[in-house]
Amino acid sequence: MILQHLADGILTGAIVSLGAIGLSLTMRILKFANFSHAELLTFGAYAAMVFLAFTKAMDGVLGGSLGPFSFGLSLVVATVLAGGLTALAALAIDRLVFARLRHRAGHMTLVFASFGVALLLRNLILIGFGPDPYYYSRELQMAIRLPFDVLVLPDQIFVLALTIVLVIALHLFLTRTRAGIAMRGVAESPSLASACGIDVDAVIRWTWILGGVGAAVAGVLYGLTVQLRPELGFSLLLPLFAAVILGGTGSMYGAVIGGLIVGLAENLSVMVIPASYKPAIPFLLILLILYIKPQGLFGEAK
């Protein structure tokens, strides 16, 4: 039983990690807590659903379901397109809202502006698609029986594997490439980065693009394992922030570990407390880490 909860926790944690990486990256470079990030997950998930309606029509070319998974290449293509559209949406939001405030308002103004953006995005999706849930696929999947009678769905394994691949890819990008190191430089000191010849505005644009794509992929993966609702992102808001704060704001590795801890804590908690209290677990984790190590597990003390 405990192993099943562990497996579920890791899978939930993988999705939270993916969303938290984007949030952590934007928080570190843009220096404010962006509450609208979670809504980009919803935006990406719904955008993929719209694109899926078109790509499904090309199933003849793209083929049906991939192996044991509930989805086929049509969803992969739809996710890529949704990632691009979400990145564009993130850039547009920055241009219309955050960029206007960045140089002349305090960071709390940006935080409150992000609340406004979050409400706007969520309600636009509600107006456009209504409150009822949607599914990418209604195909039944056979669970795979792992050792010790742990049952997982093939889609869940795909989610975990893709998260691992994306985390490794992002790690290589940030540590090995010129653009990645520039991004880390801007995160620490935009003015010094400028003095090194780095166009800080370009790095900020790339940060929104990466954050937007990450949010869209996390949104699709969450929609794949649960369902699409306008509150999809909102329901992940607290776990995302808990993961980022647990791991240490700005640390990609912290966001990954924080996400896994949140996922595991939520799923293991149902063994000792009623499941309806599960959403309170991220709150408790935030309180705990702020009390013990306010800078987070991987954060540097100021």
Place this chain on the structure above:
Amino acid sequence: MTVKAPILDVRAVIGGYRPGLPILHGISIDVANGEVVTIIGPNGAGKSTLIKAIAGFVAVTAGEVMLADAAITNRPAHELIEQGVAFVPQRENVFTSLTVQENLRIGGYVVKGELDRRIEQAYAMFPILAERRHDKATVLSGGERQMLAIARALLPRPRVLMLDEPTAGLAPRIADEVLDRVRALAADGVAVLMVEQNAKAALARSDRGYVLAEGRNRAAGAAADLLNDPGLGEAFLGGRRPSP
């Protein structure tokens, strides 16, 4: 001012952090290739503001900044390094969360093609950095950080190197070592412009100096003349330690 044609020529610059509140009131300075020029003056004279204005971090509202024959007034900071102007700020002059090697890679952001070779040349010039290449810059001593900051700024092979108080907070022996390095750079043809509170030690290694006060030029001349000018007095040359 200088006998040789200046590579950096700042002409009657007015500017400051806020519109309508200038800190620089028409300052002019110039630096030639292979020269070390030091700007001194009391606190609030506008020394750091001037160097930041040249570096693109403070708005210039009137006057001109020329690099050779090209105007670089108010060019964005990130474009100046490609023009050949490098700037080492006083504070936050290295990326503490990155390793020495990563700091040098960022320093060479605009270098195309031969970055690895230039980084090895930087290590040859500053062997202490080679020993610590995999260490995060946050664990470096003050002197090592300053060496890293200078090595990083030199990677794109700038024509002009600007340093804002390179010896601030350093022990006297380390400060002398940093200033000796700066002097040696000029011998390689780099034009060096630095702001220093440690006036006597800096002028002792400079070709020329400028004295600023209240955002205006107050005096200028050969460094040796400024050092021996009794009129400048302790107000301007009262560095933190006696002449070496």
